Amino acid sequence: xxxxxxxxxxxxxxxxxxxxxxxxxxxxxxxxxxxxxxxxxxxxxxxxxxxxxxxxxxxxxxxxxxxxxxxxxxxxxxxxxxxxxxxxxxxxxxxxxxxxxxxxxxxxxxxxxxxxxxxxxxxxxxxxxxxxxxxxxxxxxxxxxxxxxxxxxxxxxxxxxxxxxxxxxxx
Amino acid sequence: xxxxxxxxxxxxxxxxxxxxxxxxxxxxxxxxxxxxxxxxxxxxxxxxxxxxxxxxxxxxxxxxxxxxxxxxxxxxxxxxxxxxxxxxxxxxxxxxxxxxxxxxxxxxxxxxxxxxxxxxxxxxxxxxxxxxxxxxxxxxxxxxxxxxxxxxxxxxxxxxxxxxxxxxxxxxxxxxxxxxxxxxxxxxxxxxxxxxxxxxxxxxxxxxxxxxxxxxxxxxxxxxxxxxxxxxxxxxxxxxxxxxxxxxxxxxxxxxxxxxxxxxxxxxxxxxxxxxxxxxxxxxxxxxxxxxxxxxxxxxxxxxxxxxxx
Amino acid sequence: xxxxxxxxxxxxxxxxxxxxxxxxxxxxxxxxxxxxxxxxxxxxxxxxxxxxxxxxxxxxxxxxxxxxxxxxxxxxxxxxxxxxxxxxxxxxxxxxxxxxxxxxxxxxxx
Numbered sequence: 001x002x003x004x005x006x007x008x009x010x011x012x013x014x015x016x017x018x019x020x021x022x023x024x025x026x027x028x029x030x031x032x033x034x035x036x037x038x039x040x041x042x043x044x045x046x047x048x049x050x051x052x053x054x055x056x057x058x059x060x061x062x063x064x065x066x067x068x069x070x071x072x073x074x075x076x077x078x079x080x081x082x083x084x085x086x087x088x089x090x091x092x093x094x095x096x097x098x099x100x101x102x103x104x105x106x107x108x109x110x111x112x113x114x115x116x117x118x119x120x121x122x123x124x125x126x127x128x129x130x131x132x133x134x135x136x137x138x139x140x141x142x143x144x145x146x147x148x149x150x151x152x153x154x155x156x157x158x159x160x161x162x163x164x165x166x167x168x169x170x171x
Numbered sequence: 172x173x174x175x176x177x178x179x180x181x182x183x184x185x186x187x188x189x190x191x192x193x194x195x196x197x198x199x200x201x202x203x204x205x206x207x208x209x210x211x212x213x214x215x216x217x218x219x220x221x222x223x224x225x226x227x228x229x230x231x232x233x234x235x236x237x238x239x240x241x242x243x244x245x246x247x248x249x250x251x252x253x254x255x256x257x258x259x260x261x262x263x264x265x266x267x268x269x270x271x272x273x274x275x276x277x278x279x280x281x282x283x284x285x286x287x288x289x290x291x292x293x294x295x296x297x298x299x300x301x302x303x304x305x306x307x308x309x310x311x312x313x314x315x316x317x318x319x320x321x322x323x324x325x326x327x328x329x330x331x332x333x334x335x336x337x338x339x340x341x342x343x344x345x346x347x348x349x350x351x352x353x354x355x356x357x358x359x360x361x362x363x364x365x366x367x368x369x370x371x372x373x374x375x376x377x378x379x380x381x382x383x384x385x386x387x388x389x390x391x392x393x394x395x396x397x398x399x400x401x402x403x404x405x406x407x408x409x410x411x412x413x414x415x416x417x418x419x420x421x422x423x424x425x426x427x428x429x430x431x432x433x434x435x436x437x438x439x440x441x442x443x444x445x446x447x448x449x450x451x452x453x454x455x456x457x458x459x460x461x462x463x464x465x466x467x468x469x470x471x472x473x474x475x476x477x478x479x480x481x
Numbered sequence: 482x483x484x485x486x487x488x489x490x491x492x493x494x495x496x497x498x499x500x501x502x503x504x505x506x507x508x509x510x511x512x513x514x515x516x517x518x519x520x521x522x523x524x525x526x527x528x529x530x531x532x533x534x535x536x537x538x539x540x541x542x543x544x545x546x547x548x549x550x551x552x553x554x555x556x557x558x559x560x561x562x563x564x565x566x567x568x569x570x571x572x573x574x575x576x577x578x579x580x581x582x583x584x585x586x587x588x589x590x591x
Binding site for chain 2: 001006008011034035037038039040041044047048049086122123124143160161
Binding site for chain 3: 304
């Protein structure tokens with residue numbers, strides 16, 4: 001199965017700027033994309049609609065990982081994906097260049113909270129994205145009780161169109 | 172040496188970018204017959220060609236690639252376009268369907284760019300809405316011949332519009348208006364035998380192809396996200412329309428971002444569908460992966476055959 | 482301007498799974514498995530009701546298949562990424578309740 005993601009270039013730039021803003025105690029800021037989806041026959045495409053940053057006050061200090069987002073942030077995120085039904089994609093940035101990877105902390109916490117998104121919006125897939133300054137990596141859950149699949153391609157809708165958002169071949 | 176060496180100025184890896192791209196051509200009449208030919212020459216690798224019509228005698232004054240032999244054989248316009256493309260690039264990936272585009276929308280969803288050569292305002296409106304829904308940049312072309320009653324002369328004019336998600340749409344730019352839709356509906360959508368000639372189609376098509384190349388290659392440092400070129404064949408000019416200048420910087424209210432995607436999509440039905448695909452052939456043990464395994468190329472090819480791709 | 486939520490509730494008395502969507506700034510009501518009276522019988526078809534102006538019509542009903550024995554000038558459309566058919570039937574007042582608009586558009590099929 002192949003999964004592609006499309007995002008408006010200006011939105012992506014805004015998100016990168018937002019995620020790079022310093023926070024009083026959280027090392028990494030996070031936010032949520034909502035996205036539509038479509039079956040293209042040979043692949044599934046996610047079409048990013050909007051971005052909601054987690055508000056400053058919705059971070060909590062956590063002695064194991066430094067900071068985490070609280071239940072208020074999660075509630076706002078699932079509400080944003082309820083109507084119209086949307087895929088919910090948790091997003092943060094590791095900065096730097098080239099294709100980023102998920103940390104162990106990213107993956108362990110995602111395994112807990114992403115399946116929960118299916119309680120409110122079972123008809124859409126949900127996932128996890130990590131950005132660098134010029135690329136991205138993502139995982140998508142198609143059901144709460146299955147392992148995720150990789151998002152294979154990211155296309156920036158802009159002039160010019162760009163795949164993978166960096167010096168990569170379009171193919 | 173390759174056949175695209177003379178266009179290396181289009182930027183790093185432009186050949187690969189053009190080859191990897193898929194452009195949908197909706198309507199293969201006078202306008203898009205030129206576009207198909209030019210896109211083949213510039214190295215576009217993938218095409219989706221949709222038109223339900225066959226070539227007739229009165230198309231011969233403008234349908235690029237069409238021959239008298241085609242008219243006698245009543246060949247479909249999509250077939251003629253495919254032949255023109257393959258003569259330049261035998262490796263082009265071509266999907267063609269002799270059908271109204273509305274009946275074959277699933278073939279267009281995966282296009283990188285769609286170019287519309289449609290006569291009816293209602294069809295342009297629907298095609299643009301489709302493109303906005305699947306976040307596909309849409310280039311619309313149109314040509315008109317208007318009789319100027321005072322002089323008895325005919326004014327030949329047209330426009331090429333680039334409609335990109337988030338930017339002004341055909342409604343913002345007043346090409347599609349409720350009044351024009353109403354007038355068309357009252358004629359039951361009949362276009363009649365509208366005057367059409369080859370050279371304005373060529374000018375409009377070349378302008379459209381230029382926009383395609385700007386969208387795909389790094390030729391220009393800061394290409395525009397939207398465009399509206401007005402063509403005046405009597406004066407011989409193609410000029411940016413001030414309708415776009417007046418709208419720039421204002422978001423499009425007609426296609427909010429919250430409406431992108433298939434509103435009927437259900438991931439549970441999607442999983443049921445892909446799980447019904449034929450299983451992949453036994454192969455060498457795949458390397459362990461931390462995520463779900465992928466379907467084989469053969470399974471995907473079987474599905475594509477069912478969708479009448481070729 | 483009628484309240485979409487209450488209009489949708491009325492429509493759901495006719496089509497239980499009706500859903501409200503938006504396209505080009507206009508509301509569209511998806512009517513899955515709508516049962517319609519056709520030529521003395523009953524047929525099941527998907528419908529898409531636009532209770533406001535659409536394509537030059539003051540309101541319009543699209544169906545997942547044409548009914549050639551009824552209506553005139555059936556045309557082909559692609560809305561919400563799906564294929565639809567509509568007959569030429571204009572003049573159904575968009576100020577009516579959505580259930581009344583639907584009924585008025587279905588009448589020619591009977």
